[in-house]
Amino acid sequence: MGTRLRTQKTKQKGLGQVIDKLTVYDGLLIRRHCDATEYVKSAIMATFYHYDSGDENPNHSMCPKDSWCSYQRAEASGELTTYTHDYSPLPPDVLEAIKPIYEDFSNDNLLSRCVGGFNQNNNESFNQLVWKI
Template identity: 45%
Template sequence: LRNIKKQTKGLGGKGKLTGKLIDELSIYYGLAIRRNHDSIEKMRNEIYATLDHKLSTDDKPKHDKCPRGENSWCSWQKAQATGNSNYKHKPPLSQEVFKAISPIYEQLSTDELLTRCLGGYTQNSNESFNATVWFMAPKSTSSGKHVLDTAVYISVGIFNDGLSSVMRLMQNLSITIGPNCFNFCVETDERRIKFSERSLTDAAKVARSSLKTSRKEAEQANIDIHGQMYGAGIAD
């Protein structure tokens, strides 16, 4: 979605394909997959339900595919279930944006792709490992092969065993490990475990989503200034 926004002149801006809208659509798509990972048809139905939801107006509500009941994620269906007759729709997705993103939704709802989502398997582990690598060798900074290789080697250890792996690396390099270093590694690993447990709460998920949005905006601003330094096919 961000690529099509960048490639299509006039698609961005107020009331169109904003960064916030892109994040919302991405979150809705992910939820549609995770909530219905036992059925391709259910996944596809809810994917398009989220799109129709965004296209709905007071005159033309399009919530037939949205789940019904008071506990529905669809605010219109929830209002219907609770008897709220004062419900008003937010400004809908513009037709210009809808036409631009429709082909993407078609690609993301094919049987071939959704079949791979059956069972609810995710890439979270890989994404977490990648985040560890990019923390040491950021995408926005040009890094040579040796720097990237070193970042990957260290990240593998940290990802699997925490900072205790760094102490083993220091031992192999004959670097003396003092009490401050030892305590720091142990305490950091303990905090990481506690943070992982706390991150499963709903409040943490909301905060994480907000932080992710801010980080994406900062990365996009950096790319706009310096250009893309990392990406599929960038060296072609």
């Protein structure tokens, strides 16, 4: 997923920081919840829809209630009426370009290979096991 998102970063100028943030978040998500594929699948798509959201069109229904999502935190604390997004939503053409990446990444077959904290790079997976000892 990281490689495909970085490819979009070169095609879509000005999105470097957002693409980097998405790549890091999704990597952490898999490593922290490596045995919960259903949770990972929904959380991956939550990040996609999170960055499709803005003040005019909030789309945080997939973001976890007790989570990293500042919109959900504002809703839980009753401060939603004064809440404003601290970022702009991704442009529709960017969302259209990265949506297939997210759909592929949330595929059960691919996620099943990540169970146990392994990733697709055998060397990185081996190193992770060594450092856990």
